[in-house]
Amino acid sequence: MVRYLQLAHNEWDPVAGASRTKVLHSFGREDEIDRDAIERLVTALTRLLDPARAAVLTGPTELAFTEARPLGGTHVLDGLWRRLGLDQVMRRQLAGRRLDPRVERVLFALVANRALDASSKLAATDWISRDVHIEGLPAIDEQSCYRAMDWLLDIEPALAKEAYFQVTDLLNLEVDLLFFDTTSTYFETEEADEPAPRDADGRLLPDGTDPQLATQMRGFRTHGKSKDSRDDLPQVVVGMAVTRDGIPVRVWSWPGSTADSDLIRQVKRDLREWSLSRVVWVADRGFTSAANRRALMQGGGGYIIGEKLRSGSAEVKAALARPGRYATVRDNMQVKEVNIATDDRFVICFNPDQATRDAAIRAKLVAQLEDAIADTDKLTKEERAHLAGQLSTKPGLKRFLRTTPGGLLRVDKKKIEAEAKLDGKYLLRSSDPHLSPEDIALGYKQLLEVERGWRDMKQLLDLRPVYHRREDRIRAHVLLCWLALLLIRVAENATGQTWNRLRAELQRLQAATFTGPAGTYRQTTEPTKPQRDILAALDLPVPRKVIELTATR
Known part of the structure; x- marks a missing residue:
């Protein structure tokens, strides 16, 4: 037949x-x-189909679903990374160097790890290889991560400068005000690093450098004034400059005992190389000393600094004693400028809502103090002295405690009256003659963006604990946290949502892997409406349906 x-x-x-x-x-x-001709025909026809569908139709048996990995978070971060030109900046810096060409992908993966699932570098290699999809980097080893971090530290000055102009031009950022602040991060070790020769900026001098060139001998992880109230542990100091939009433009790291005036001098010099136009520095009350103000004024520019109302300085007393009417500005804030015999300008800010909160907090503290010293007249002098010593360890209560010449404990009513005059107020000092009192007040209020940056660096991106001992790796770790914060701030500003909410929604967008005799392919799940809305707000495309296809040979 x-x-x-x-x-x-x-x-x-x-x-x-x-x-x-x-x-x-x-x-x-x-x-x-002619069976070969039939196979050629089938192959040609499958080119018209979706690769995944073609694999299903031509495979001799059904495909097996083998795994699913989160895709949405890395897709968004990678899109922002490329839009801000960070990949191109790194590739330009990579030209002519004998390094793995994937080093840019490795650094992006480490930055994405900080933003999505912060972990040690060893755990990050497993996360990259097994738990997430990153385009162009299917797997990585720990040594590649460390080599990439070393290279990042080498190119940091050029990277920061190029990234700054890319970001400010693309996002049309206003940079007439740069907010600067520092924090400290401690290490769970009792031993500080051994003193080593350093230059004026606190950078470690390379081996073989003439010791005469060293301006200081200091360890990197060393004891200093801790902002985390851990003076007992060695620390490093980290500084950050932020635009009024909350975009971090650069970070620095210094030995833990570095003085404010030294770090300000380096920051001013580093940013002077960027040839910025007029810039006013905004810093908190920790930088109010005369030496710090002189450092901020060197090389031009100006400053807005918060003054300590309880410092007792003659300038603060004179400013608070000046009469005048407050002018109401936005955000329920009232301001008035006062003139005293100095070159600086002083602006008093008053917030009625904050005044109400301050009064309520003080009333609660006074009530606690009254309870603590009730019936203490019946105690012996030694017992009252012991109680006074205990109360002195509680600053909120100590402020309103008075001891009479006879050793009796009383509530200081004059101190309460003096404190009530400061409710809801803060005092600002500015060297800029052109800013209006309103701009000075609102500019300082934006300093909260830096404080929010520190909070996110420590909580979202896990700046601490630092799983490194070597100085260069610690510095590179800080740079990775900065790049991660840069990306999430851009995402937050564009969408109006917090990174926690964005991350939770995006990580539900998955990449599913199917394997069969014909090969393996990875396909994305269908984006939900919230996911599509996020991508639209960021002006990023929806991920391709099939993102990876490997045929069996």
């Missing part, structure tokens, strides 16, 4: 009211058919 093979399909004949068979192609006798 001889059989002939034909490719046919049925067409409906509306006149006859019946289905007619139409032959599209005749292959001839079955025993004489």
